[in-house]
Amino acid sequence: MSLCERAASGSALLWPRVLLFGDSITQFSFQQGGWGSLLADRLVRKCDVLNRGFSGYNTRWAKIILPRLIRKGPGMENPVAVTIFFGANDSSLKDENPKQHVPLDEYSANLRDMVQYLRSVDVPRERVILITPPPLCEAAWEKECVLKGEEQASACQS
DSSP: OOOHEEEEEEOOOOOOOOEEEEEEEHHHSSSTTHHHHHHHTTTTTTEEEEEOOOOOOHHHHHHOOOOHHHHOOOOSSSSSEEEEOOTTTTTTTTTTTTTTOOOOOHHHHHHHHHHHEEEEEEEOOGGEEEEEOOOOHHHHHHHHHHHHOOOSSOOOOO
């Protein structure tokens, strides 16, 4: 059946889905010039790019909500690719931000658990894309916090 025939018959046109899953860096990735909007532009008419960014989340909380975002289902229900972009909050200093801090060994285990879950719902391993958190320039971050009126960098949240 051609595209025109399908549209005329009222059948839904479904595109494969790419799911962006992460913290605030993902949540805000669709802002002008953001990496999510650039990816969506590259994949226009090929895939739907879905943003599931959760500002402030770490991997401990992310692995709890992942099963609510993706479940085993028929055909087009599951994404063809998933990005997992966490670590900025996990790497918070324990003394300064104990709510978001996740120890490195737990962070690694949480990532493995999320990848394992995705494989269990038929997302192939080669379609799971782990993105590492960006490096931090402490001097530049401190300067940004001062500009925002924060006295300590630990109190400054983007």
